Amino acid sequence: MYDLSMQGKGKMEKLKVGICGYGGLGRVHVGSMMAMDDVEIVAVCDNNPERLESKEVKINIEHNGPVFDIRNCRTYLDFRKMLKKEKLDAVVTALPTDIHAKYAVMAMNEGIHVFSEKPMALNSRECDKMIKARDENKVQLQIGQCLRFWPEYEMLEKAVSEKTYGPLKSLTMTRIGGYSTWAEWFNDGKLSGGAILDLHLHDVDWAQHALGMPKAICAAGVVGRSGAVDDVTALWQYDGFVVTIRGSWMYQTFSMSFQAFFENAAMDFGVHPDTALRVNVRGDKGFRKVDLPSNENGYSREMRYFLDSVRGKVKNTVCTAESTKESVGLVMLENKSIARQKWISI
Incomplete structure (x- = not known):
């Protein structure tokens, strides 16, 4: 059992987070973070410009935070540009599986912590690339295996x-x-x-x-x-x-x-x-x-755990990259x- 009830509490500087992939799960994760007072979504990247122009966010998982208005953050069509221009603590990627490793490695090589959606990658070789980048850059990498x-x-x-x-x-x-x-x-x-x-x-x-x-x-x-x-x-x-x-x-x-x-x-x-x-x-x-x-769902709980591991408040033993590779x-x-x-x- 993982008691996250007291995690993320107390006044502290907000973590600056970028979103890459503003489709269904990307918006679910936005909804989870909007209910947290220690994180700020400062940038959103998607290759579909219509998503970035949308003023109304439809999130298919209930959350207790305020409604996210994309007009309050910067938007990008190019992930590399977002990584270079923004001073991000972490990125949350919700992308097609075949590019999970590519985008996660790109962010980690910039010294940015990564939460990447499941599955970790299409095969074990791609998983190994992600683990190597995590170790070389000394950052956190968590995969969205929400059932845990x-x-x-x-x-x-x-x-x-x-x-x-x-x-x-x-x-x-x-x-x-x-x-x-x-x-x-x-x-x-x-x-x-x-x-x-x-x-x-x-x-x-x-x-x-x-x-x-x-x-x-x-x-x-x-x-x-x-x-x-x-x-x-x-x-x-x-x-x-x-x-x-x-x-x-x-x-x-x-x-x-x-x-x-x-x-x-x-x-x-x-x-x-x-x-x-x-x-x-x-x-x-x-x-x-x-x-x-x-009473929180697994999406909110896994995101809370990731952000607390970024802060060093918990050591990630629940959802390691090695385990998700297995x-x-x-x-x-x-x-x-x-x-x-x-x-x-x-």
């Missing part, structure tokens, strides 16, 4: 690690949605990696973060509209328990859920119509809701298992 900070998933992680209900026996994680209608690059597997890397990766990342590396994996999948695997079912074998991870872009409505079976209880999230986190302990009459550690590697192994139709030992 999502309250419901934090409670599941706690139940597993503390054996609150006994040992974990089985876990099923599901994340499904439709093809993108808001940004066409998602639907090109050469740019996004397909649903297996863009969507399914969320649960892959949480599983390896919270449960460790599996002993072996087996996956089956279907190549879809993107030209990459857009529907996947993976089976991960651990000592004493098994994890099934399901992901697809071949659905019309987004949903995420999990069902965890422990020795003495069952826990689920997103399964019941009200989507609340619930637990049914052996001997109980039925499921009851579980109180959450925070998640990309596991997806690559799942792709290999799909192609070979075989189990792969790790």
